[in-house]
Amino acid sequence: MVLAVAGMAFLVLPLAGLLVRAPWSTMPERLAEPQVLEALRLSLVTATIATAVCLVLGVPLAWLLARVPFPGRRLVRALVTIPLVLPPVVGGVALLLVLGRRGLVGQWLESTFGFSLPFTTAGVVVAEAFVAMPFLVISVEGALRAADLRYEEAAATLGASRWIVFRRVTMPLIAPGIVAGAVLCWARALGEFGATITFAGNFPGRTQTMPLAVYLALETEPDAAIVLSLLLLVVSVAILAGLRDRWVTSA
Amino acid sequence: MLRRLTRWAVAAPAALALVAGLSACGSDDAGTAASASPAASSAASSSALTVFAAASLTETFTELGKTFEAANPGVKVTFNFGSSATLAQQITQGAPADVFAAASPATMKTVTDASLAAAPTTFVRNKLEIAVPPDNPAKVDELKDLADSKVKVALCAEQVPCGAAAIKALDAAGLKVTPVTLEQDVKATLTKVELGEVDAALVYKTDVLSAAGKVTGIDFPEADKAINDYPIASLSKAPAPDLAKKFVDLVLSQQGKDVLVKAGFDAA
Numbered sequence: 001m002v003l004a005v006a007g008m009a010f011l012v013l014p015l016a017g018l019l020v021r022a023p024w025s026t027m028p029e030r031l032a033e034p035q036v037l038e039a040l041r042l043s044l045v046t047a048t049i050a051t052a053v054c055l056v057l058g059v060p061l062a063w064l065l066a067r068v069p070f071p072g073r074r075l076v077r078a079l080v081t082i083p084l085v086l087p088p089v090v091g092g093v094a095l096l097l098v099l100g101r102r103g104l105v106g107q108w109l110e111s112t113f114g115f116s117l118p119f120t121t122a123g124v125v126v127a128e129a130f131v132a133m134p135f136l137v138i139s140v141e142g143a144l145r146a147a148d149l150r151y152e153e154a155a156a157t158l159g160a161s162r163w164i165v166f167r168r169v170t171m172p173l174i175a176p177g178i179v180a181g182a183v184l185c186w187a188r189a190l191g192e193f194g195a196t197i198t199f200a201g202n203f204p205g206r207t208q209t210m211p212l213a214v215y216l217a218l219e220t221e222p223d224a225a226i227v228l229s230l231l232l233l234v235v236s237v238a239i240l241a242g243l244r245d246r247w248v249t250s251a
Numbered sequence: 252m253l254r255r256l257t258r259w260a261v262a263a264p265a266a267l268a269l270v271a272g273l274s275a276c277g278s279d280d281a282g283t284a285a286s287a288s289p290a291a292s293s294a295a296s297s298s299a300l301t302v303f304a305a306a307s308l309t310e311t312f313t314e315l316g317k318t319f320e321a322a323n324p325g326v327k328v329t330f331n332f333g334s335s336a337t338l339a340q341q342i343t344q345g346a347p348a349d350v351f352a353a354a355s356p357a358t359m360k361t362v363t364d365a366s367l368a369a370a371p372t373t374f375v376r377n378k379l380e381i382a383v384p385p386d387n388p389a390k391v392d393e394l395k396d397l398a399d400s401k402v403k404v405a406l407c408a409e410q411v412p413c414g415a416a417a418i419k420a421l422d423a424a425g426l427k428v429t430p431v432t433l434e435q436d437v438k439a440t441l442t443k444v445e446l447g448e449v450d451a452a453l454v455y456k457t458d459v460l461s462a463a464g465k466v467t468g469i470d471f472p473e474a475d476k477a478i479n480d481y482p483i484a485s486l487s488k489a490p491a492p493d494l495a496k497k498f499v500d501l502v503l504s505q506q507g508k509d510v511l512v513k514a515g516f517d518a519a
Contacts, residue, residue, distance in 0.1 A: 102447040118448050119403070119431040201432025201443070202408065208433075215435065219336035219410040 018230055023223040030227045038205050039213040040231060044239075046121065046209060047189040050128035051136075054185045057129075058136040059178065065137070066144035077141075084134045091131055092198025099126065099199075123200035124207050128189035135188055136181035143177020144170075183240060190236055300494040301347060303331045303338040305354035305412070305481065306438050307377065310461050311514045312352065312502075318510075319501055326494060334411050334436040335359075342367060342486065349495035352483040352502070354437075355412035359482040371482035374502050375516035378478055379416055380456045381469040382444045389450035394471040397451055398426045405443040405452040408433040413440065416477040417453040423476035441466065455479070457515040480519070 023030075030036070064070075065077055083091055099106040101116045110116045117123040147170065155169045156162075171178075193211040200207040202216070210232045217225040300319070304312045309332045316328040331338065331348070335358035342348055343365045351368060353359040354377070362368045383391050389402045397404050406428070407414030414433065421428055431449060434440040441458045443449045445465045459468030483502055485495035501507050508518055 096446055096448060100446060100448050197435060198439075201405070202434065203430070203432050216408050216410050216433075218340060219334060219408070219435075222340065 015233065018226055018233070022226050022230055026223070027227060030224055031231065035204050035208075035213070036228065036231070039208050039210050039228070040235065042121070042124070042205070042208065043190055043210040043232065044235070046124045046128055047186050047192075050125045050132055050189040051182055051186040053125065053129045054133045054136045054189075055178070055182060058133050058181075058185075059140055062137045062140035062144060066141045080137050081134050083131050088131055088192065088194025088196075089198050090194075092127060092195035095127060095130060095195065095199040099123075118199060119201045119203065119207060121200075121206055124196055124209060127195040127199045128192045131192050131195050132185040132188040135184040136178075139181030139184060140174060140177050143174035143181075146177075147173040183243070187236065187240070190232070298326050298491075298494075300326060300328045300349050300491055300498060301331065302328060302350045302352065302498065303333075303342060303346070303348040304350075304352040305335045305338070306332050306436050307354055307413075307455050307457055308332065308352055308481075309438075311457075311511050311516070314510055315498075315501060315507060318506070319498055322501075323494070323497070328498070336361075336411055347488075347490050348486055349489040349491050350483065350485050350498050352481065353412075354479060354481055355415065356480055356482055357415070358412060359484065362484070362486070367488060368484040368486050371484035372499070372503060373480045373519045374483050374507070375481045375511045375519050376478050377455045377457055377481060377516055379413070379420055379453050379471075379474045380459050381471060382441060382452045382454045382459050382462075382466040383450065383469065384444060384447045385464070385467050387450075387467065388447075391451045392469060394420070394424050394426060394473055397421075397428045397453075400429065402451060403449040404428055404430045405432050405434055405440050405449040406430040407437055407440050407453075408435060411436055412479055413437040413453070413455060416479050419477035420453065420471075420473045424473040455515075460515040478517075481516075 061080070065073065065080070086094070096103060096118060098104050099109070099117045101107070101110055101118065106116060106118075117126055151173065152165050152169050155165045160168065191211055192209070193215065196207070196209060197212055197215070202208050202212050204213075208216075210228060214225050214228045214232070217228055302312065302316070309330075312330060312332075316330060319328055320326055331341075331346075335353040335355055338351065339353065339358045339361040342351055342362050351359070351362055352374070353362075353371075356371075356373075359368070359371050363371065381391060381394065381397070383389070389396070389399075391397065391402060396402060406417045409415055409418055413436070432443065434443065437454050437458055440452045441454050441462060444452045444454075445462060456468060456470075459466055483499055485492065485499050489495040502511075512518055
């Protein structure tokens with residue numbers, strides 16, 4: 001119990017610190033600055049798209065890892081967690097070396113389509129998805145392994161096609177895992193800093209997400225940084241709390 | 252169904268708690284990493300000297316640190332290199348530093364305003380140069396070329412000294428440049444050129460020299476309008492004030508000047 005309270009305090013105290021030091025009197029005018037809303041909008045949009053990308057690519061990958069035995073599966077599972085252990089800045093450099101203008105794939109992208117990812121909003125999504133996807137894959141894979149295969153087998157013996165089995169049996173079974181994974185994924189994408197500033201750079205309205213704005217504000221105006229941090233925190237917690245209620249009541 | 256529901260209901264607050272932690276550590280990476288090392292060194296004996304210095308001083312101060320250790324046996328010099336603005340914030344928040352060397356008077360002022368240092372001395376000056384990849388893909392050869400919308404330019408953010416200097420130089424030339432990115436410090440700006448992701452950037456002459464052939468530097472006349480003074484000071488709350496003073500003396504000595512000028516700085 002004591003340890004639980006200590007753990008709670010450890011997580012909550014930094015937030016209290018932000019609240020105590022927040023410059024409440026100048027808060028309204030700071031929040032009204034167009035750059036702030038621009039950064040917030042960009043953060044929410046990119047984190048949401050990144051989560052969608054992670055769902056589209058990550059759920060099949062999790063299914064492969066959980067259900068299809070193939071040689072080297074352990075290795076692939078370890079590779080999937082690389083973005084978790086990699087410092088995000090290193091991840092950003094790695095992305096540049098592959099998708100940058102002179103990168104292995106990026107070179108071809110530029111010469112074929114005249115398109116380059118660094119310094120674009122799409123680049124922000126790529127950086128966020130790279131860092132956040134393992135959270136989704138691990139969570140969904142866990143749910144798939146915990147789900148009882150016999151339900152799916154029973155449905156199949158009763159004549160359900162593979163698609164019906166997946167949609168009517170597997171999906172509902174693992175839905176909590178997918179939701180939890182998507183929540184973690186979105187949250188990680190929203191807070192992403194290192195890979196974003198390295199790969200996508202920093203330009204207001206295009207690639208400057210909230211964490212980048214906070215970091216640069218900290219260089220000269222710590223008060224502004226506190227306001228931005230609080231705003232990001234309040235908005236993200238509000239959205240996640242709202243989603244949770246929806247999911248619990250409608251499930 | 253009901254059991255699964257409760258499981259999710261239990262898991263959700265846990266996920267929420269994680270969110271707070273995650274977004275905090277995501278945005279705080281650089282700060283905590285930089286402040287961790289001096290905190291550890293302060294626990295050691297008084298024969299340790301901690302120097303906070305601008306990122307552009309990385310090579311020269313590392314060399315001077317070795318000279319200092321050789322001249323003062325038993326003394327261990329620890330450096331914290333980073334953006335001057337970040338270092339100034341860390342010092343005002345109580346980081347245990349002995350010496351602060353900043354890349355601009357403005358960042359030093361943060362520290363002197365908090366009465367944490369008195370009478371800083373300007374020890375060198377640094378000039379901007381245009382840095383381009385060795386093959387110069389956009390054929391840049393003067394400052395005016397950066398205003399071309401087809402040229403991808405990286406600048407430092409205006410909050411850090413190299414960004415402030417870049418704005419000054421561009422204003423002096425009456426040019427309007429739209430960069431693709433505003434980087435958090437001069438080394439990050441340089442890296443974008445080294446990797447060939449941008450066609451040109453404004454960085455310090457010393458950074459071009461330290462990149463040793465991986466970028467080409469181009470001088471431009473407007474750089475004279477945006478010369479950066481580098482002030483150094485020993486800090487009033489220094490854990491090792493005697494060593495701090497000795498180190499500042501070394502930087503200001505002829506020997507110190509030689510090292511700095513060799514790296515491309517202008518003598519103050």
